Amino acid sequence: MNLSQQKVILLSSIVLTTFFNFTFFQNVITTYSLEGINIVYIISIAIILVALFTFLFSLFSSKYTTKPLLILIFIVSCFTAYFMDTYHVVIDDEMIRNSLQTNLSESSDLFSLKLATYVLILGLIPSFLIYKLNIQYQGLKKELISKLKTIVLSLLIIIIIVLSFSKFYSSFFREHKPLRYSVNPVYWMYSIGKYINKTANSGPVVVKEIGEDAKILKEEIDRKELVIMVVGETARADRFSLNGYEKETNPLLKKEDVINFSNMSSCGTSTAVSVPCMFSIYKMDDYDYKKGISTQNVIDVLNNTKDIKILWRDNNSSSKGVANRIDYEDFKTSKTNTICTEDGECRDIGMLVGLEEYISKNKDKDILIVLHQMGNHGPAYYKRYPKEFEKFTPVCKTNQLEECTQEEVSNAYDNAILYTDYFLSEVIKFLKPYSKTYETAMLYMSDHGESLGENGLYLHGMPYFMAPQEQTHVASVLWLGDGYMKNDYDLEKLKAESSNKYSHDNLFHTLLGIFEIDSEVYKKDMDILYDSKIH
Numbered sequence: 001m002n003l004s005q006q007k008v009i010l011l012s013s014i015v016l017t018t019f020f021n022f023t024f025f026q027n028v029i030t031t032y033s034l035e036g037i038n039i040v041y042i043i044s045i046a047i048i049l050v051a052l053f054t055f056l057f058s059l060f061s062s063k064y065t066t067k068p069l070l071i072l073i074f075i076v077s078c079f080t081a082y083f084m085d086t087y088h089v090v091i092d093d094e095m096i097r098n099s100l101q102t103n104l105s106e107s108s109d110l111f112s113l114k115l116a117t118y119v120l121i122l123g124l125i126p127s128f129l130i131y132k133l134n135i136q137y138q139g140l141k142k143e144l145i146s147k148l149k150t151i152v153l154s155l156l157i158i159i160i161i162v163l164s165f166s167k168f169y170s171s172f173f174r175e176h177k178p179l180r181y182s183v184n185p186v187y188w189m190y191s192i193g194k195y196i197n198k199t200a201n202s203g204p205v206v207v208k209e210i211g212e213d214a215k216i217l218k219e220e221i222d223r224k225e226l227v228i229m230v231v232g233e234t235a236r237a238d239r240f241s242l243n244g245y246e247k248e249t250n251p252l253l254k255k256e257d258v259i260n261f262s263n264m265s266s267c268g269t270s271t272a273v274s275v276p277c278m279f280s281i282y283k284m285d286d287y288d289y290k291k292g293i294s295t296q297n298v299i300d301v302l303n304n305t306k307d308i309k310i311l312w313r314d315n316n317s318s319s320k321g322v323a324n325r326i327d328y329e330d331f332k333t334s335k336t337n338t339i340c341t342e343d344g345e346c347r348d349i350g351m352l353v354g355l356e357e358y359i360s361k362n363k364d365k366d367i368l369i370v371l372h373q374m375g376n377h378g379p380a381y382y383k384r385y386p387k388e389f390e391k392f393t394p395v396c397k398t399n400q401l402e403e404c405t406q407e408e409v410s411n412a413y414d415n416a417i418l419y420t421d422y423f424l425s426e427v428i429k430f431l432k433p434y435s436k437t438y439e440t441a442m443l444y445m446s447d448h449g450e451s452l453g454e455n456g457l458y459l460h461g462m463p464y465f466m467a468p469q470e471q472t473h474v475a476s477v478l479w480l481g482d483g484y485m486k487n488d489y490d491l492e493k494l495k496a497e498s499s500n501k502y503s504h505d506n507l508f509h510t511l512l513g514i515f516e517i518d519s520e521v522y523k524k525d526m527d528i529l530y531d532s533k534i535h
Contacts, residue, residue, distance in 0.1 A: 233375030
């Protein structure tokens with residue numbers, strides 16, 4: 001088939017508008033009911049999208065770029081369409097960062113027949129047709145004139161429609177900004193540009209050292225500290241029965257003398273943002289990726305004392321750069337994790353194996369051990385726990401959450417929370433014998449929450465300002481040992497204050513406070529435990 005370059009671009013724009021923007025038009029129709037004059041408005045939006053895509057593609061079109069550009073757009077846009085249509089996520093710059101930092105094992109949880117269908121029908125077939133097309137190119141001068149005409153005509157169509165319905169579009173752009181986040185492919189293209197701008201560095205990253213003055217204030221007769229920090233994954237607060245959830249998801253933790261922080265907010269809505277942010281000195285409002293990678297974190301400050309040994313074990317994708325300068329062990333593989341299933345799912349409980357040896361080797365030091373969970377990583381929640389923890393049924397046994405009832409999705413998720421309850425209780429059980437010789441503590445804090453079908457949303461990663469509470473209200477629990485550590489605090493006061501509003505911003509200073517660190521970077525008013533400490 002022989003087509004001119006402008007016709008190929010126009011046809012591609014029509015196909016992208018019609019078949020790749022189901023979520024966008026669904027959101028538009030939800031906002032503006034499909035009746036009366038609204039039908040005309042919605043049709044005008046479709047025409048504007050076609051004109052906008054044509055304008056953008058024409059800007060970068062040439063004899064050598066048109067085919068590769070369109071093929072790339074169709075391939076990426078088919079994945080974008082799938083995730084937006086299936087999970088109703090927003091593909092912004094932080095979602096792109098999170099995707100790029102996801103390992104192969106986690107990515108495999110997202111594979112499905114539906115995804116393969118999207119890739120085949122919306123990605124590979126259009127790309128193959130574009131590849132096989134015989135695009136007719138005129139001379140350079142005629143091509144430039146034709147390109148200019150297409151660009152000008154596209155802009156005129158957009159301007160005429162916007163001016164013709166100025167009252168509607170004034171409201172559309174001012175009051176319904178989130179609608180633009182689901183325009184495919186424009187928003188993911190914009191997000192990639194934003195991601196590159198946030199991530200690109202002009203040279204090697206120079207890490208700014210902080211807390212170089214850090215030192216431990218304890219007396220020589222004081223016992224060494226042994227603290228395990230558990231970084232949770234995708235555990236929302238309202239699914240902990242400690243927070244009043246009607247299902248008993250914390251049967252073991254409720255038997256322990258734990259302090260439950262019921263009003264804890266996350267720093268982000270994805271692991272790639274929340275994990276480095278929660279350990280960072282920067283507050284959420286002041287944090288960004290470049291600051292995070294170019295400034296030491298609280299783990300580094302503790303390490304600067306030279307008196308604290310720190311080990312990070314990870315059963316997730318990685319520490320997201322937090323553990324770059326300390327001992328790090330990957331427990332996402334059976335090479336290190338001795339508790340893995342035949343299909344390669346390694347259990348969080350495996351991270352406890354062998355810790356006695358590490359503690360024994362460093363008995364002359366304070367010790368911090370960080371365990372980064374696989375936790376409730378979705379969408380395959382049913383994989384996150386052994387069969388004996390399948391207490392709540394029926395269960396969603398697929399990663400296609402929209403094919404399950406909300407009850408089935410919730411049950412699978414809650415069973416994974418139940419397994420986290422078991423894991424945390426085992427951490428406490430592991431620490432109890434050491435309470436006779438160490439000041440022991442366990443601090444658990446989840447990185448972000450999860451949408452489970454509420455308002456049609458699944459998973460996480462929504463832009464923070466528009467993210468539902470399910471993605472930002474996270475579970476957090478503290479256990480202060482059986483003896484020496486517990487005696488340092490007024491537990492009744494601490495429990496009375498445990499329902500106060502806290503966030504990931506408090507973690508930096510709380511960890512410094514637990515280890516009794518004196519440093520210019522420590523702020524006692526940000527330390528959750530300071531007011532309850534017996535001075």
